[in-house]
Amino acid sequence: xxxxxxxxxxxxxxxxxxxxxxxxxxxxxxxxxxxxxxxxxxxxxxxxxxxxxxxxxxxxxxxxxxxxxxxxxxxxxxxxxxxxxxxxxxxxxxxxxxxxxxxxxxxxxxxxxxxxxxxxxxxxxxxxxxxxxxxxxxxxxxxxxxxxxxxxxxxxxxxxxxxxx
Numbered sequence: 149x150x151x152x153x154x155x156x157x158x159x160x161x162x163x164x165x166x167x168x169x170x171x172x173x174x175x176x177x178x179x180x181x182x183x184x185x186x187x188x189x190x191x192x193x194x195x196x197x198x199x200x201x202x203x204x205x206x207x208x209x210x211x212x213x214x215x216x217x218x219x220x221x222x223x224x225x226x227x228x229x230x231x232x233x234x235x236x237x238x239x240x241x242x243x244x245x246x247x248x249x250x251x252x253x254x255x256x257x258x259x260x261x262x263x264x265x266x267x268x269x270x271x272x273x274x275x276x277x278x279x280x281x282x283x284x285x286x287x288x289x290x291x292x293x294x295x296x297x298x299x300x301x302x303x304x305x306x307x308x309x310x311x312x313x
Contacts, residue, residue, distance in 0.1 A: 182249055204246075207242065212231050212234075222259055251263060
């Protein structure tokens, strides 16, 4: 350590780990910020509203949280139970992001609920829900109309093909 900086030798290059740490810290901080319209987000330097929304909704567990809050407000533990294997720290961060974005808020009982804009967002997602349900039905119908050899799993099909060849 020299003058408060630690130097490392890597592939014949001397570089400051303090400089690298500050770069990584700055990048990590930027990626942890709540995506909001008008601010640069993943995939957009301009911060277009749609890009901010896609960045926000694209974060792991975000859509699941909105889905679970679509019909009723829930406390932290109840919401965590409905979301399965989500860790408390991830749930807490996602709820903070949704609160910062104005999509979710806590009520007087400390339950989480959708705000009016949050309810509008979930309503906008409902056509996707209906489309997905129709898609699943169509896939089930088309799969049931196929011959049994084609309906079998890929592992069985490849084994079947190799025996026939």
